[in-house]
Amino acid sequence: MKTILAFGASNSRKSINQQLANWAANQLEEAKVKLLDLNDFELPIYSTDRQEESGIPEKAKYFKELVNQADGIVISFAEHNGSFSAAFKNIFDWMSRIGRPIWSEKPMFLMGTSPGGRGAKGVLAHAENTFPHQGAKVVATFSLPSFNQNFDQEEGIINEELKAEFQTQLVKFSNSMLVEQEV
């Protein structure tokens, strides 16, 4: 059985990206989902001085360990002013200092959602462009616009067209993990 690490890249307790990441990862058959809450990885703002003085915090080491243990990773990004949320960027920066490849060459399904019509496309494009240079295998992406209109707590994505698009991406992600197994 595959282990999927999933999280919304947000520290909001009502995070819509956490809801989407959780639902998306649970659509995979025969997968064990490990859902992270970034509130459990809150750390002082990364600085080279702090790292020199105190080293890498245990929470960052644990985050990297979870990445290493996963067969695949699902992240849904909150868009804050066109970019990553500070909560995600901070644990990412700390974790990136542990060693390369940062994302341990794991297959990734990157998503983003927002209450508005752009569906976090700005931050998603940024992650899609940069993550491959940081040791991630980005195999699938999906943006969900207008979360409150297109997502239902019980049913997940309720817009048929968007759901079909999501399924196509999910299959790509699922297949990429099978390929990894064969290698």
Ligand SMILES: Cc1cc2nc3c(=O)[nH]c(=O)nc-3n(C[C@H](O)[C@H](O)[C@H](O)COP(=O)(O)O)c2cc1C
């Ligand atoms: C500081 C801040 C900046 C934001 N910037 C954007 C933005 O650039 N684009 C956007 O579509 N939504 C923006 N939003 C709205 C978020 O999309 C919205 O809060 C969303 O719920 C965030 O995802 P989350 O619920 O997973 O945290 C911003 C919200 C905050 C609090």
